[in-house]
Amino acid sequence: MMPDFDHAREVRCVMEGIDAGPFTSILQGGFIVRCRTGRTIEDLLTQDFGITGEYLERRLSTVFLEGQCVDDIGAAVARTGATLALSSAMPGLAGATLRRKGALSSMRGSITHNENSRPTDVVADGFITLKLFNVLSGELGPIFLARGIYVKASELADLLAMRGGAFRRGCTRLTMDDRPVDPETLLNSLGGLGSGLVRLVGARSASR
Amino acid sequence: MDKILRINMGAQGGPKLEEAPVGEFAGLGGRGLTSTIVAREVPPTCHPLSQENKLVIAPGLLSGTTAAMSGRLSIGCKSPLTGGIKESNSGGQPSQVLARLGYAAVILEGKPEGDDLYKIFVNKDGVTITVDNSLKMLGNYATVEKMQKEFGETVACISIGQAGEMKLAASSIACTDMEGRPARHAGRGGVGAVMGSKGVKVIVLDDTGMSVRQPKDPDKFREANKIFVDGLRKHGVTGEALPAYGTNVLTNILNEAGGYPTYNFREGRFAGASKISGETEAALEFDRGGVPTHGCHRGCVIRCSGIYNDKDGHYVSKQPEYETVWAHGGNCGIDDLDKIAQMDFIDDDTGLDTIDMGVAIGIAMEAGVIKYGDSDGAISLLKEVGKGTPMGRILGSGAAVVGKVFGVERVPVVKGQAMPAYDPRAVKGLGVTYATSPMGADHTAGYATATNILKVGGYVDPLKAQGQVDLSRNLQIATAAIDSTGMCVFIAFALLDLPETFEALLDMLNAFYGINLNADNVADLGKTILKLERDFNNRAGLTKEQDRLPAFFKLQQVPPHNVTFDITDEELDQVFNF
Numbered sequence: 176m177m178p179d180f181d182h183a184r185e186v187r188c189v190m191e192g193i194d195a196g197p198f199t200s201i202l203q204g205g206f207i208v209r210c211r212t213g214r215t216i217e218d219l220l221t222q223d224f225g226i227t228g229e230y231l232e233r234r235l236s237t238v239f240l241e242g243q244c245v246d247d248i249g250a251a252v253a254r255t256g257a258t259l260a261l262s263s264a265m266p267g268l269a270g271a272t273l274r275r276k277g278a279l280s281s282m283r284g285s286i287t288h289n290e291n292s293r294p295t296d297v298v299a300d301g302f303i304t305l306k307l308f309n310v311l312s313g314e315l316g317p318i319f320l321a322r323g324i325y326v327k328a329s330e331l332a333d334l335l336a337m338r339g340g341a342f343r344r345g346c347t348r349l350t351m352d353d354r355p356v357d358p359e360t361l362l363n364s365l366g367g368l369g370s371g372l373v374r375l376v377g378a379r380s381a382s383r
Numbered sequence: 384m385d386k387i388l389r390i391n392m393g394a395q396g397g398p399k400l401e402e403a404p405v406g407e408f409a410g411l412g413g414r415g416l417t418s419t420i421v422a423r424e425v426p427p428t429c430h431p432l433s434q435e436n437k438l439v440i441a442p443g444l445l446s447g448t449t450a451a452m453s454g455r456l457s458i459g460c461k462s463p464l465t466g467g468i469k470e471s472n473s474g475g476q477p478s479q480v481l482a483r484l485g486y487a488a489v490i491l492e493g494k495p496e497g498d499d500l501y502k503i504f505v506n507k508d509g510v511t512i513t514v515d516n517s518l519k520m521l522g523n524y525a526t527v528e529k530m531q532k533e534f535g536e537t538v539a540c541i542s543i544g545q546a547g548e549m550k551l552a553a554s555s556i557a558c559t560d561m562e563g564r565p566a567r568h569a570g571r572g573g574v575g576a577v578m579g580s581k582g583v584k585v586i587v588l589d590d591t592g593m594s595v596r597q598p599k600d601p602d603k604f605r606e607a608n609k610i611f612v613d614g615l616r617k618h619g620v621t622g623e624a625l626p627a628y629g630t631n632v633l634t635n636i637l638n639e640a641g642g643y644p645t646y647n648f649r650e651g652r653f654a655g656a657s658k659i660s661g662e663t664e665a666a667l668e669f670d671r672g673g674v675p676t677h678g679c680h681r682g683c684v685i686r687c688s689g690i691y692n693d694k695d696g697h698y699v700s701k702q703p704e705y706e707t708v709w710a711h712g713g714n715c716g717i718d719d720l721d722k723i724a725q726m727d728f729i730d731d732d733t734g735l736d737t738i739d740m741g742v743a744i745g746i747a748m749e750a751g752v753i754k755y756g757d758s759d760g761a762i763s764l765l766k767e768v769g770k771g772t773p774m775g776r777i778l779g780s781g782a783a784v785v786g787k788v789f790g791v792e793r794v795p796v797v798k799g800q801a802m803p804a805y806d807p808r809a810v811k812g813l814g815v816t817y818a819t820s821p822m823g824a825d826h827t828a829g830y831a832t833a834t835n836i837l838k839v840g841g842y843v844d845p846l847k848a849q850g851q852v853d854l855s856r857n858l859q860i861a862t863a864a865i866d867s868t869g870m871c872v873f874i875a876f877a878l879l880d881l882p883e884t885f886e887a888l889l890d891m892l893n894a895f896y897g898i899n900l901n902a903d904n905v906a907d908l909g910k911t912i913l914k915l916e917r918d919f920n921n922r923a924g925l926t927k928e929q930d931r932l933p934a935f936f937k938l939q940q941v942p943p944h945n946v947t948f949d950i951t952d953e954e955l956d957q958v959f960n961f
């Protein structure tokens with residue numbers, strides 16, 4: 176079912192340059208983005224989000240769709256409501272095993288994603304839950320923050336409570352539904368929204 | 384590194400030293416040397432805490448040189464935890480210092496009568512052994528502090544905490560890091576108990592006046608080291624992910640894969656994973672003035688470690704590693720990094736293997752001793768070990784014993800050793816290695832990734848089912864070989880992706896020793912080491928029937944993928960058919 180995007184409150188965080196650092200916990204824990212779904216991960220990432228194919232080849236080493244390891248991002252289809260997690264190359268034997276097209280991929284055969292397109296797949300407006308891990312959080316996070324991501328109000332409140340200092344250092348101006356707000360007031364307001372959706376936007380300050 | 388120091392702790396009239404040239408053991412280092420000596424000199428059926436067992440401490444082949452990443456120390460013996468041969472290795476300074484002092488190995492033999500506790504001091508002038516009962520039942524931190532007061536701030540120490548003194552089967556041996564903290568451990572297999580049984584509390588090493596070991600061909604060596612370091616720096620794993628986030632960067636991806644053992648291996652995903660991930664840990668360390676990028680010994684260019692401070696900026700522990708965060712965290716339903724760091728410190732101070740202790744506490748939670756998620760309860764339980772209470776002694780004896788004492792079925796151990804942080808039902812190939820490794824459930828087959836380059840066992844088709852068995856065999860061969868160099872496990876990725884980095888490693892060995900090692904020789908060395916380890920285990924009574932995972936992995940599905948471990952016993956028996 177489509178989440179209630181229309182009634183989501185909007186929190187806008189103005190930054191000198193969009194820095195994903197303060198938002199790490201949300202980016203790794205999962206956030207919702209609206210996009211055209213029913214097509215391959217590669218098409219989704221390059222066409223909807225403007226990430227280059229060269230970047231995907233070079234940096235995107237570990238991919239999970241619905242918790243299963245994806246070897247071929249040009250074949251695996253992201254359907255609406257799916258969870259997609261993106262990571263760079265990871266250490267250790269486990270890291271090598273989970274890696275895309277890795278030499279050790281048979282060692283995780285039972286959790287490998289091997290379902291590609293279905294005749295019923297159509298490209299349409301939809302949404303996915305995206306998780307950005309490790310270095311990809313810093314590199315791709317700003318792209319998603321700039322276009323706006325949807326998170327539960329309680330998750331944003333947790334972030335403010337845990338990393339308030341970093342948040343304050345990162346944001347030069349904070350608004351909620353276009354009205355200026357300080358972090359403490361925002362924290363209180365979010366508390367009242369529970370698990371309701373908030374659209375979080377990382378905006379670049381006008382001076383830049 | 385041309386001599387071997389033997390100390391007979393049980394000699395008439397007190398400990399007796401004997402120094403001999405390296406002789407027949409020349410060309411061996413690290414695991415290659417410890418396993419060769421143990422297999423040759425220790426009766427396989429002896430009691431691990433008896434006078435017949437030996438504790439062999441060996442730097443790697445390139446330790447003490449200017450080679451980057453060369454400071455891993457191997458410690459071998461018959462394991463009180465598994466009953467088989469053990470090589471447990473550690474970072475920290477001692478490997479470099481011991482190598483510069485000229486020792487290829489220090490071997491503790493025999494067993495003293497009485498209960499005196501000894502300290503051993505080694506410097507350029509020789510070795511002194513003295514009774515120091517003031518060290519009795521001190522933690523590693525207090526022990527090292529005393530040694531630094533007595534012998535100077537710059538010494539490196541190899542020590543045991545209370546757990547080793549009590550000869551508990553999950554006890555570790557601590558090695559000091561660059562700041563002189565006993566925060567690096569040869570954790571696995573109860574090696575601390577063997578050191579305790581020899582009556583040795585601490586070995587203090589001082590390399591003042593000694594110089595860096597010199598290669599036979601300095602120019603070639605320097606050039607190879609440069610290529611090696613360049614490879615590590617430019618690779619995504621060794622140049623970025625590990626320095627930025629440490630090994631705990633694995634939490635998110637294992638959790639996403641549904642292979643993150645949670646609530647004592649009941650589930651494959653932990654709801655609190657993002658609160659304890661490497662990304663969160665690094666951000667927290669940064670906010671608190673800690674250090675998210677830090678090396679465990681001089682010469683490390685990856686620097687996967689860090690310093691974990693509390694919210695007031697005071698040192699709590701070194702940055703807990705992935706295995707530790709998992710064992711004390713997700714496995715026990717705990718999502719509080721501050722509490723996990725406290726447990727890491729208690730483990731280090733008491734001298735305990737963090738994996739076995741986290742799994743032991745998870746089993747105690749399953750038995751209802753405390754509730755899942757009860758971090759304060761877990762800390763109290765850990766403190767019991769250092770106090771030597773009956774409960775503490777049970778926990779310190781490791782996960783397998785705790786499972787028996789509390790009547791728990793789900794006990795994730797192989798050959799008595801607790802399983803690390805990867806569920807073998809989700810990542811079955813790891814299960815093959817857990818089941819068949821001569822060391823018991825072990826995750827350090829990280830050199831695995833070098834198998835393609837080493838071409839051990841020929842080409843493996845990764846898409847065939849047999850691939851998992853073949854790959855596991857090759858991984859274990861490659862791991863055994865490269866474990867002998869003293870190189871840190873994390874160089875593996877650069878070796879995999881950048882062939883020139885692997886060549887550079889061979890070139891360093893060749894330039895240093897004036898030899899002509901090639902990839903085939905390295906693979907042969909790995910096979911030889913594994914064979915003699917397997918042979919020791921066979922003679923100790925550990926046969927293929929012990930090369931199995933606990934039955935619950937076959938019977939109980941793990942969510943979210945609801946998979947079981949379905950590799951047959953016959954397939955497992957194929958791993959060692961070379």
Ligand code: SF4
Pocket residue numbers: 452474475677678679680683684685686687688871872873
């Ligand atoms: S990479 Fe990590 S474990 Fe390896 S030597 Fe460096 S700090 Fe130690």
